[in-house]
Amino acid sequence: MKSYLKTEDLAVGYHGKPLIEEVSLCVQRGKIVTLIGPNGSGKSTILKTIIGQLPELSGAVYLDGETMRSRSRNDIARRMAILMTVRVEPELMTCRDVVSSGRYPYTGKLGMLREEDRKIVEQSLAQADALSFADSPFSAISDGQRQRILLARALCQQPQLIVLDEPTSYLDIRYKLELLSVLKRMVRENDLAVLLSLHELDLARRISDTVVCVAGDRIDRIGPPEEIFTSDYIAQLYHLERGKYDPCFSTLEFVP
Amino acid sequence: MERKRAKRTYLGFSLLFVLLAVFLIWNLLAGSVSLSASEIWQILLGGGEDLTQRRIIMQIRLPRMMAALILGGALSVSGYLLQTFFHNPIAGPFVLGISSGAKLAVSLVMIFLLSRGVKSSSALLIGAAFVGAMLAMGLILLISQYVDQMSLLVVCGVMIGYICSALTDFLVTFADDSNIVNLHNWSNGSFSGMKWEDVETMAWVCGAALLLTFFLSKPIRAYQLGEVYARNLGVPIRAFRTALILLSSVLSACVTAFAGPVSFVGIALPHLMKALFKTAEPLLMIPACFLGGGIFCLVCDLIARTAFAPAAVSISSVTAVFGAPVVIYMMICRKAGRT
Numbered sequence: 001m002k003s004y005l006k007t008e009d010l011a012v013g014y015h016g017k018p019l020i021e022e023v024s025l026c027v028q029r030g031k032i033v034t035l036i037g038p039n040g041s042g043k044s045t046i047l048k049t050i051i052g053q054l055p056e057l058s059g060a061v062y063l064d065g066e067t068m069r070s071r072s073r074n075d076i077a078r079r080m081a082i083l084m085t086v087r088v089e090p091e092l093m094t095c096r097d098v099v100s101s102g103r104y105p106y107t108g109k110l111g112m113l114r115e116e117d118r119k120i121v122e123q124s125l126a127q128a129d130a131l132s133f134a135d136s137p138f139s140a141i142s143d144g145q146r147q148r149i150l151l152a153r154a155l156c157q158q159p160q161l162i163v164l165d166e167p168t169s170y171l172d173i174r175y176k177l178e179l180l181s182v183l184k185r186m187v188r189e190n191d192l193a194v195l196l197s198l199h200e201l202d203l204a205r206r207i208s209d210t211v212v213c214v215a216g217d218r219i220d221r222i223g224p225p226e227e228i229f230t231s232d233y234i235a236q237l238y239h240l241e242r243g244k245y246d247p248c249f250s251t252l253e254f255v256p
Numbered sequence: 257m258e259r260k261r262a263k264r265t266y267l268g269f270s271l272l273f274v275l276l277a278v279f280l281i282w283n284l285l286a287g288s289v290s291l292s293a294s295e296i297w298q299i300l301l302g303g304g305e306d307l308t309q310r311r312i313i314m315q316i317r318l319p320r321m322m323a324a325l326i327l328g329g330a331l332s333v334s335g336y337l338l339q340t341f342f343h344n345p346i347a348g349p350f351v352l353g354i355s356s357g358a359k360l361a362v363s364l365v366m367i368f369l370l371s372r373g374v375k376s377s378s379a380l381l382i383g384a385a386f387v388g389a390m391l392a393m394g395l396i397l398l399i400s401q402y403v404d405q406m407s408l409l410v411v412c413g414v415m416i417g418y419i420c421s422a423l424t425d426f427l428v429t430f431a432d433d434s435n436i437v438n439l440h441n442w443s444n445g446s447f448s449g450m451k452w453e454d455v456e457t458m459a460w461v462c463g464a465a466l467l468l469t470f471f472l473s474k475p476i477r478a479y480q481l482g483e484v485y486a487r488n489l490g491v492p493i494r495a496f497r498t499a500l501i502l503l504s505s506v507l508s509a510c511v512t513a514f515a516g517p518v519s520f521v522g523i524a525l526p527h528l529m530k531a532l533f534k535t536a537e538p539l540l541m542i543p544a545c546f547l548g549g550g551i552f553c554l555v556c557d558l559i560a561r562t563a564f565a566p567a568a569v570s571i572s573s574v575t576a577v578f579g580a581p582v583v584i585y586m587m588i589c590r591k592a593g594r595t
Contacts, residue, residue, distance in 0.1 A: 053484060077490035089343075090480045091536040094257070104478050104489040110539060111474030135257045157489070 004193040009059035012049040027193040035197040037214035043197040077105035081154035083164040102156030128152035144175030164196035202250035279554040323450040324557040325550035330462040332549025334507035335522025348522030349508035353416030358512035360420040361388025385509035444570035445516035473538040520579025527586040
């Protein structure tokens with residue numbers, strides 16, 4: 001099957017200094033690919049480079065068969081949506097306004113919403129289970145609801161690929177599960193390709209079709225969850241000297 | 257929700273237009289020479305026998321009023337753009353030192369020309385103000401690369417403003433020329449002595465800048481979610497930021513060139529308008545800020561020239577008295593709203 005997103009020998013890093021080289025990964029439509037790895041191992045750097053926030057140091061990112069560089073801004077915006085860790089603090093915007101901003105690549109000179117745009121906004125809100133608080137100010141809702149609104153916003157862009165950077169951080173367990181189940185449903189219903197990074201190994205194991213292990217200076221291993229989540233390998237990836245990973249419960253434990 | 261919003265928009269603009277009409281008329285009526293409404297009506301229609309009265313209305317009050325309206329509006333829109341750019345509620349042309357930079361440049365040009373006995377043209381003054389504004393802005397942008405925190409950036413802006421003002425005062429004090437009296441008046445901020453040519457020039461400059469700003473509505477709306485999301489939506493960030501900076505500098509430079517530095521309109525009015533319309537939607541905010549700023553300056557100019565007549569107060573003293581409390585109040589409300 002053809003990959004929707006593919007990176008070829010991509011080098012990523014800050015200020016022209018490569019942090020990780022030869023990143024080669026691919027995401028197909030309908031699949032979820034998850035980056036895991038210790039803090040500071042470069043998960044965000046890879047994602048930021050793929051979405052074009054950081055320049056590619058070498059290699060290339062292919063989106064639907066063509067390099068990112070050869071595509072226009074609007075072309076990319078219609079194919080790829082994002083949900084990153086930066087705080088979104090819009091002034092006086094309702095949740096529905098935030099979601100409608102996803103229509104940007106489709107609207108005219110002044111960005112007025114047409115009838116069909118509004119319909120898509122409502123559909124996106126519904127798919128993210130966010131209709132009940134759509135009229136609330138974005139600044140007044142909980143973190144879990146915010147992530148769902150941002151997910152609806154991404155969906156409203158009608159992309160084929162969504163890139164998410166640690167979307168579950170700072171959420172309590174109920175919201176984590178809720179968000180990921182919404183995401184999983186979206187993937188199924190819209191045939192989306194999803195690339196995300198996660199801290200929670202149990203969630204990563206449950207949701208991913210492919211897991212990419214980032215280890216600071218390289219991509220250490222790529223494989224299906226059942227191959228990655230073994231006691232020995234996870235302990236090695238996270239440099240657990242005295243701890244151990246329990247594959248039955250997907251939990252990390254310290255051995256006293 | 258949609259209906260509620262439409263109603264608020266409608267009511268908001270109705271209120272602004274009523275206020276505009278009231279203060280336009282009030283400004284025409286008020287002044288050291290008292291004229292009755294019917295006399296003024298006669299003069300406006302082209303009648304009126306008394307030449308002095310005619311001159312007062314047509315050559316003094318009317319152009320001054322138009323200048324206050326246009327420049328106040330320009331300043332307020334400039335503030336709105338800067339607040340969008342910096343994602344900071346207290347950004348404004350005066351606070352960031354942009355007005356003071358323009359003031360310094362204009363003083364330099366004025367003194368240089370006056371000492372050679374050349375009369376300065378308004379195009380030249382706008383040009384000088386623009387260069388000064390851009391230099392101050394450039395300095396702020398340079399600092400912003402090293403300073404992440406927006407509050408620190410604003411402090412830097414205030415400092416740059418003080419340096420520029422001090423230099424201007426220095427120049428004014430030591431440039432000995434009888435014409436300097438004018439310069440002194442101007443450097444404190446005033447709408448007095450506006451001529452129709454001036455009004456025409458500022459209308460063209462501000463009108464063009466406003467029109468361009470209006471066409472930036474779409475990227476401004478996307479940018480309100482932050483740079484990362486705006487880039488993903490396809491906003492050409494670099495070009496967009498440059499356009500924002502250029503437009504806000506042109507607008508505040510135009511104000512400074514004609515009326516000197518006017519404080520607090522740029523910060524306070526966008527806040528008031530956002531509170532009135534309960535939205536930050538640029539398609540509404542750009543015209544609303546323009547109208548609001550214009551009305552605010554009409555009111556302040558009215559107070560500046562009539563409250564302590566025959567003495568005239570500088571316009572900045574009045575705008576500060578009314579503008580600063582608004583800013584403080586808004587800050588408190590924001591804080592309360594967030595926690």
